[in-house]
Amino acid sequence: MQNVDYIIVGDGYAALFFAHQLTKNKKSFVIFSDGKKSASQISAGIVNPVVLKKFTTFWLAQEQLDFLKISLNEIEKYTGENYLIDASIHRIFHDENEQKLWLKKSQTEELYNFLNKDFRHLEAVKNDFNTGIVKQSARLNVQGFFSDLMKFHENNSQLIKEKFNYHQLNISESTYQDIKFKNVIFCEGMAVKNNPYFSDIQVIPNKGHHIRVRLSKPIPQNITIKKKHFLFPLNEDLYFYGGTYDREQMHAHIDDSAVEQLRIGLSEFYSNDFDIEEVHFGFRPTVKDRRPILGRHAEHKNLYVFNGLGARGILNGCYFSKNLYDFIENNIDLPHEISLDRF
Incomplete structure (x- = not known):
């Protein structure tokens, strides 16, 4: 019988960033991956603190950016690579009104650190009204991130390449097949709808x-x-x-x-x-309120969910992985804004 602190079900951003929290805190774990490419694995990898339709930002944007950089530097220590690509977003303006709105918002306290007030013209594409540059924006090397981390976990006997079978989960005994566990974290994306324990979460x-x-x-x-x-x-x-x-x-x-x-x-x-x-x-x-869903099962206290990352999978997955870890290991309450209990 193999003994682990955690079983992680899923292989997207939520799963791998939570696995990083376990790695840095020296917790034992295995990841179940069914080999199908998740939405995370085919994502653009855009790291963007601005809603580019309305030129607004979102909850904890700066904190999430800062924590992502810290986490990727930590991951670099065991993969040998940093996956953050310094490639700023250049938003093409549709007209002069968008230019004026951008300039106005670039002077606000909320967006001063994100919107560059100096416009740039690009020669390679049509941009009659120039482009606005999003400060602190970047991209993640998505293919490298997933390939290297999955290889790292496989080399450390932490990756199980098979579909997780809910029927083989014995909650009262805290066992799954020949694995004895303390906690199970379900990071399944839309596959959660087939999960008998969390199928009703509002994703x-x-x-x-x-x-x-x-x-x-x-x-x-x-x-x-x-x-x-x-x-x-x-x-x-x-x-x-x-x-x-x-x-x-x-x-x-x-x-x-x-x-x-x-x-x-x-x-x-x-x-x-x-x-x-x-x-x-x-x-x-x-999720309707554009916040992820994290929490503990109401009845089975060793089952947890980490889902609903939406289009900000990198930032949400990275930042809130620590909230979930602290909730489980340090008994620190989850922020109400992301808690499963808010519904």
Whole structure:
């Protein structure tokens, strides 16, 4: 019988950032990964403190940015890599009114540290009203992050490559197959709807598509361009463009209308030819109040949920992983804003 402090079910941002908390605190654990690419693993990896439609920020934005940098520096110590890419977001303005609104908000206390008041013109794309630069924005090397961390956990015998079977969980004995555990953390994204213990949590699927394109004329390597969606370079001369938001089309295959939406969106500011090489989609777990859901099962006190990260999976997953760890290990109450009990 293997003895561990934690079983983590899932392999997205919530799972891996919580695993980091366990690693730094020398707790034993195993991660169950079914091998399917989660919404986290195909995400854009955008690190952004600003809602770019309204030029507003969100709860604990600066604290989340600061904690992400600390956490990635800690992770670098055992993977040898830092996955934060210094590539600021350049938001293309639609008109002069957006310019004026950006300038006005850049002078407020709330947004002074996030909105650069100096505009920039880009030569590679159409931006008649220039672009606004989001200070402290960046990207995560998503592929490297997941590949390296999964390899690290596998090398340390912490990764179990199989689907977690709820029926083999013996809660009263705190066992799963031949594993004796103290706690189980379910970080399953939308798969939580199949979880008999947390299927009723209020997460809403939001389907997102992105395309990988080959551009006939390159754009600068060290920036992320945003108009309707995000455009930035990947490896092998491919560029990421996306992603869409759809709460209606929930079938598990590509929506042609979403691909067409992305093609038109890119054509609006990139006037050269491009080829769509790949199409990807996933289902983000979102919550009505745009806050994640963390907490303990009402009846089974060694079962926990960490879900609802939405489109800010990196920042939410990183920052709130410590809240969950402190809740379990140090008996520190979860903030009401993220607690399962708020519903």
